[in-house]
Amino acid sequence: MSETVITYDLRMGRWEPDARGRLEQAAMDLYLEHGFEQTTVAEIAARAGLTERTFFRHFADKREVLFAGAAELQQLLVSTLSATATSASPLDAVATALAAVAPFFQERSDFGRRRQRIISSTAELRERELIKLASLGSAMAATLRERGVADPAASLAAEAGVAVFKIAFERWQDAPVGTDFAQVIQHCLSELKVVAAGA
Amino acid sequence: MSETVITYDLRMGRWEPDARGRLEQAAMDLYLEHGFEQTTVAEIAARAGLTERTFFRHFADKREVLFAGAAELQQLLVSTLSATATSASPLDAVATALAAVAPFFQERSDFGRRRQRIISSTAELRERELIKLASLGSAMAATLRERGVADPAASLAAEAGVAVFKIAFERWQDAPVGTDFAQVIQHCLSELKVVAAGA
DNA sequence: ACGATTGATGTCAGTCGCTGTCATCGAGGC
DNA sequence: GCCTCGATGACAGCGACTGACATCAATCGT
The missing domain is CATH 1.10.357.10 (Tetracycline Repressor, domain 2)
Incomplete structure (x- = not known):
């Protein structure tokens, strides 16, 4: 807890x-x-x-x-994603849910930094972190499917969202203290859209 | 080896x-x-x-x-990505490299199926698989950076590519024997582009 | 040919992660 | 104030993994 x-x-x-x-x-x-x-x-x-x-x-x-805290975070993420308007595109819905849990990290930024230093320094722990992220992705994909998004779009949107989260989190950790995490997430999302648009 | x-x-x-x-x-x-x-x-x-x-x-x-075989696969993937024309967009270059290593799996499809059955049934092994995929992503991101792609676009293209690969691999495993893996990859890539475009 | 060298293997002891089992203690219900 | 129940302690044991040293086979140099 x-x-x-x-x-x-x-x-x-x-x-x-x-x-x-x-x-x-x-x-x-x-x-x-x-x-x-x-x-x-x-x-x-x-x-x-x-x-x-x-x-x-x-x-x-x-x-x-x-x-x-992983289970708690996943539950928060899923319920947020469930509550997002169905009018939004799957990827936008995922990104919105991710941005919504950003405060969860921002309020514990010092704790999160120490924790991340430990995890990053040991392969065994990175493995565990990756499977937790994969679990988040699966849960979000399942939520999208419940909302009528077909596969593979649902899985792709969820996995792409996790990718955005991973990279945004890294960049946020290296950014000056006080940087808005949700903003970094949105920035990475738009970058992904540019990349996916092709050139 | x-x-x-x-x-x-x-x-x-x-x-x-x-x-x-x-x-x-x-x-x-x-x-x-x-x-x-x-x-x-x-x-x-x-x-x-x-x-x-x-x-x-x-x-x-x-x-x-x-x-x-993971190290061998990574080397193959990186060298293929290095050789891809710089005119292609980062994500397309990654997808092309992934499609290029598809035969690597198709030639060993029976071996791959048994192997995947083992891995899927044990969390410990799924963790290891995820960190190998993450390593592939990092290597591809580094290769893109060498080719002048800036961050976070390089990391995002690589991670999105890995996401495409993961989902395409799952679907290919569940597809009829003989299905063209490279084609499944390309299909998932275009699906991702649709998802990212908003729709 | 033959001894020295080298690299892969065998042997052994030991640490640590993790589990099953049973005893024990503390708190709340009656 | 007794009794039940959940959390903890104590203990034995397995299996993953490591370090240190001995051993053997193939190769190299002479």
Whole structure:
């Protein structure tokens, strides 16, 4: 779920609350300090005051702890895409949905930067990031199909949208702090349209 | 390198020749028979008449044995893209290069089908496939940049090309045997152009 | 021919990711 | 205040992967 805003009312663990959040925090810190590969799950659990076994009860594997927000993001993206006017072209609808979730990243830009530094430095994590993006693409394609867009147009619009997102995200990360992410996305979208128009 | 055409003149292993090829063959067979996760590296090595340690001298990990041809494909793709006339638009150049490597798959369609069945059934392998495709995209983007295409157009054309390839490959696999892969690629490309044009 | 060299393989020990199983503890319902 | 239930701890074990060293076969130089 989230790593800062937590419902502290419901005590979770046997001892301290928010075991999951503590694990996420400990993992991020250790991955940044010593690198992903040099960090063992036992170390993460120890820093969080838990055991290795408990880590794997909260996260499927060592990488997944960095992708806790992916499901949330996908749901947000799909519901936004569902709500977009059917009059828009599929690609525009996708781009609109992507721009709509831009604040999701902009509000966590410092967290996102550290996270991305970890992911970019390890092939194993890049693989996981790519399959999450592919999952976003599949979900968006399915949503487009529900709205009557035929294949392969639906899949192509979704995949092209993911491509736009990937490149826009890279450029936004390298851009000055405060740059509007949604604007970068729209710019990359129009660039794609130019490229696809042929010359 | 290759799995069928081998220079049998140079004896490789301590005993039988072509240890690498035998490992690839044994891995494919076992992955198909029992599934990827249910197969241990020790079993693969045993069937190939080798030891587990030798497997890891030939392949970085248990998945990589299924992606031996990726480097070769990437090189072929890049050199084809380099040779494409600079007059073509970036996306058309990418699509042309992709269509040019279509025979690479068509000649190995039965092998490719079995391989794809294995990959599709395991998330771990889909991750590896995605990072190989991403590597293809990066290589093509770099080639476009060398040819004077500016960013983000170069990256977008390359990534869009990869998207076209992915979807075209899926559709070609599901199409009747003998369908022309290059033609499917071109069809998906024109579909993408329609989608991007707005309509 | 024959010894030295080289490269691929075998052997072994070890770490770490990850899982199944059962015991244990803490909190809420009765 | 007991009881049930969910989360955690403790433990054993498998399999992926690595480092270090020994070994063997083919080749090269003489």
